[in-house]
Amino acid sequence: MTRSSAIGAATRRNEDHRLLTGTALYVDDVHLEGMLHVAFVRSDYAHGLLRDVNLSAALALPGVIAAYAADDLGDYWSPGPLLVPPPPIERCEFRSATQVPLAKDKVRHVGEAIAMIVAESRYIAEDAVALVEVDIEPLPPVATTEGALAEDAARIHDQFDSNQAAHVVQEKGNYETATANAALRVKRRFRMDRGASAPMENRGIVAQWDERCAELTIWDTTQAPIPIRNGLAHMLGLPETHVRVIAPFIGGGFGPKIMMFYPEEVLLPWAAMQLKRPLKWIEDRQESFFATTQEREQIHDAELAVDSDGRILGVRDSFLCDTGAYNPYGLTVPINSQCTLLGPYDVPNYWSEFQLVFTNKPIVTPVRGAGRQHGVFVMERLLDLAAAELGLDRAEIRRRNFLPPDAFPHDHEILYQDFAPLVYDSGNYEPALDKALEMIDYDRFESDLQPAYQANGRTVGLGIVSYVEGTGVGPYEGARVTVQTDGRVCLATGVGTQGQGHFTSFAQLVAEPLGVSAAEVDVITGDTSHFNWGTGTFASRGAVVAGNACYAAALAVRGKVLATAAQALEADESDLEIEGGCVNVRGEPDRTISLGDLAARANPLRGAVTPGTEPGLEATAYFGPERGSTASGVHAIVLEIDRETAQVDILRYVVVHDCGKVINPMIVEGQIHGGVAHGIGNAFYEELVFDEGAQLMNASFMDYLVPTATDVPHIETAHITTPSPLNPLGVKGVGEAGAIPVGALFAQAIENALGADAPEVLEMPHSPNRLFELLQGDPDA
Amino acid sequence: MIIQSEYLFDADRPTVYAGLQNPEILARALPGTQTLEIVEGTRYAGEMVVSVGPVTAARFEVSVELTDLVEPESFTMLVGGKGKAGFVDGRADVRLEDRGAQCLMVYKADLGVGGRVASVGQRLLDSVGKAMSQRGLKAVDRMLQ
Amino acid sequence: MKPAPFEYVRPASVEEAISALTEGGYAAKALAGGQSLIPAMNFRLAQPAVLVDLGGLDELRGIHPRDDGGLVIGAMTLHREVEHSSLVAEHLPLLAEVMPWIAHPQIRNRGTVGGSLAHADPAAELPSVMQVLDAVLHVQGPDGVRTVPIDEFYYGLFTTALEPDELLTAVEIPPLPAGSRSAFEEVSRRHGDFALAGVAAVVQEAEDGTVARARLSLLSVGDGPVLAERAMACLAGRTLTAESIREAAALTSEDLDPPGDIHASAEFRRHLAGVLTTRALDRLRA
């Protein structure tokens, strides 16, 4: 039995056969004749003056073809572009310093690239790396976010008088006057540490220069092939049409692969043109811990003011955000934190200030969630603390503050990362909370289950938190749909794919209007020779922005199909229906023609057409929403703590999620599962530990702990559907949702488990070692 | 990384103190040191080949400087090591105490470790630091006999 | 992450392997399962000039029963073979119990008993287990064969009684004395990670129900396996009660000087050692 491919059906994934049989193409699968291999010399020091780079011993090694330091790049050496300029916020100071292809004069983080070696094999290239003599005069490193702004902190960028990269204030209402008579204020300091995106596949690039055709082809693990193509064409002085960027199958993106331009991305194409040989560089796991961007270090000083019923009067937050050694991604992360803090709640007064600071650590750009975790953590923790003070139930304090269903669109009166005002399009929060409470057995937990655990000497706690996720931001994406003469449908879109199931959900969006099955739709993503308008896969926007473009293109093709069929069948369009790959006259099964035959008719080889006729059953469409759509959800957990060993075990995990109309529930659940796994990592396992020298202490999977299959529990999910009015399909994004609230959830559940005298959990991640310290009553350890 | 420990020498305090000013004996305190020569006064430089567990034959250029010398009680040792596997940089405060005919060394080293040894070897740094310092002092002790 | 160049030899006999090691001197390394050595080489922390692959030495494989119920396990026997051995399950339940704690199935499919014992990682489980089982190590070098009792095998961090040109050929484990019970306890961050702390315990009960002999060895809290000697002594002649167990656990913690790392401070490790000792001994109460 074939499964339904209708929009909303759990259609089996088109891509899985290739992925599971090892026949999908990844960048490292590209093997070209005469291909050379690249390795990089990277800094051991976090901060220092680069006195000398001596390549002569490396160049003398047999098998080494070329070696480059910054000075060898000539005019091509140039700092990368500021990828995301700051939004037009009134009170915003911003200073930008972007990454460089190879360090010149100075190194600013451990692992920064200093020289590039090209050799006959990766082995030889790495042997040569070991022969490069680098003379660095160490400078005092800026190792912490707070330390960055100290009077005597070393300056990372000499052109600025401090390490402050930005200072931004956004305000709504007036916090001071509105909260003057608040019944309660809770104020705390919250910390979130750094994590890696840790994709299964690291980054990689293959560059091939075809001199005869003057064409450059690049296979790149990027989430944004089109902007990479356009940028590289510009840098290399080539017409855009002569640069082809292919982002084939990619083993996970999670944000850092949207960064551009990475040094390696700029250097390989250039060197391939210089050497006239194809080049390959595959990032190894160790490099990935330094050379791929990271995220999450923030420190918030936040205060919540409520009235005696627990209703929010206002929030005041001042935070520091680490951007690492450079800030090519502008303010996206801290603005996401600033905006997402407001959550599903009615916050009439808000004062939020942040400082973005440079440190001698790897560059920060969005990683799945992209700052949203931090806002949710702060708000949810403040609500928990307020509820405890007021003797209010934690679910109740949330319920009382939810924006009601008739409050939409709701304007939060501040600007979001997409430069548009933070306006929630739609939402219905209470049913999600009720559903989650029911699924996690909230009432019985408090009254029966927890006391029963306690009686057995077990320490078990429950957590329940809400969140929103801004998704589906613009500017736009496009898609082209073509019916082929064999009746199959080809769909090309510009976004890259890193495991999201695009080959299936996009296929469903096209299959339904064209009356075919999803399996009959061949999807092409991420190849600029097939589609070259668009921006990329990020910010949970694929389904919303590209999805609606696919749907619009399919509807346009449907129009052409019907018009062509009306002629062929000599019937009125309104009497036609499309089903099973054929167009029929309703009620007359003999009057039928297949999509393939129609495609052939639409592209005649001889004869004449009516002037103005466009050939083929093909259409291209674009979609750009006015602004992003706001998804939401509630997560609930039951966890057990071993008080003696400080180990935590998850007993149950519930997600109730609202991403508007669901295209494929199986894929949505998969996204949520992956997100929760990521969130569990961020909450409990994953922390990039830097010492006082800004040296990363855990640059391997032995010490950087990603939750494994045995650490991720069974996840129970349910959906609430509140369509978005901002796009024809009514969809919202889901890519990051699973990851966002997990830290806050863990913290609440740990406190709940430990009972009345529980230490406050104000930071994430929360390792057993940290829990041990707290249990020992040593919060400052 | 902080390494804090003690070592009981089978020699008296003046002998231990004087011995540690001798580059040939001082070299023993840093296991794997192949050469250590006086650069000037109490500054020394040389080469070290470290083998501990999974680390084999990692070469380091080392520099040592003894400062704040209070004979025969205490001194500070500034150490630096640099090689392909990474670098070490820091200081050790050393105090010598009489224990009858023996001498107790109390030391506290504050070392910054960088590069590959730090980024993939963190699990063992503490143990390696402790073990290497003890092994070194044992070798010095033997030399002093 | 590619290793530096090295020479590779694959000897056909133990003698050949030993002469290859002798020739290579300190620059030669035996390669067993490679699960510890190869990562170190790929990080270029280990750069042996010669790799002597023991993979072809079938004489070093296998689990052989002794007449008295003891076992001789060849150095090249895979962790996985021990894990699934019915002989081991029957005669040495402690060894069977510990195997799933060693890394992950993929690694146990390649890692060897001899590699684990010779490598002497302070976080490894097998050295502690062999210690409480009173194992004897079979060593072969250019001058022939010798045996080393386990208590004399570990010298310090990653250091054993093996000379660079000696091979560990087998480990011989006597049968558990009558009246013995054993237990293993460990805490790690994720399943399969190196332990934050662990303990292996064997207690032999006398006719009268008192402890005739106790063996307690801890892992990941020192330079190698750490025998909890005072705790062992304090249990001898007493029955296992909440009181005596508490005392033994306290002595165990007290006597340690554990290292700290990013996953567990010295303090936390010391605490865990006490908790795990209590749990292991609790399981051994009649």
Ligand SMILES: Cc1cc2nc3c(=O)[nH]c(=O)nc-3n(C[C@H](O)[C@H](O)[C@H](O)COP(=O)(O)OP(=O)(O)OC[C@H]3O[C@@H](n4cnc5c(N)ncnc54)[C@H](O)[C@@H]3O)c2cc1C
């Ligand atoms: C991800 C990961 C997790 C791990 N977790 C654990 C864990 O939790 N617990 C644990 O105990 N181990 C763990 N290990 C290590 C694993 O158990 C190794 O298999 C074991 O430590 C070494 O065995 P090997 O056969 O692979 O030895 P190899 O790596 O081949 O050799 C290790 C060392 O021993 C020497 N050697 C090997 N055999 C002999 C011999 N017969 N005679 C003399 N010298 C010899 C080698 O020269 C080398 O110096 C882990 C490894 C990995 C990669």
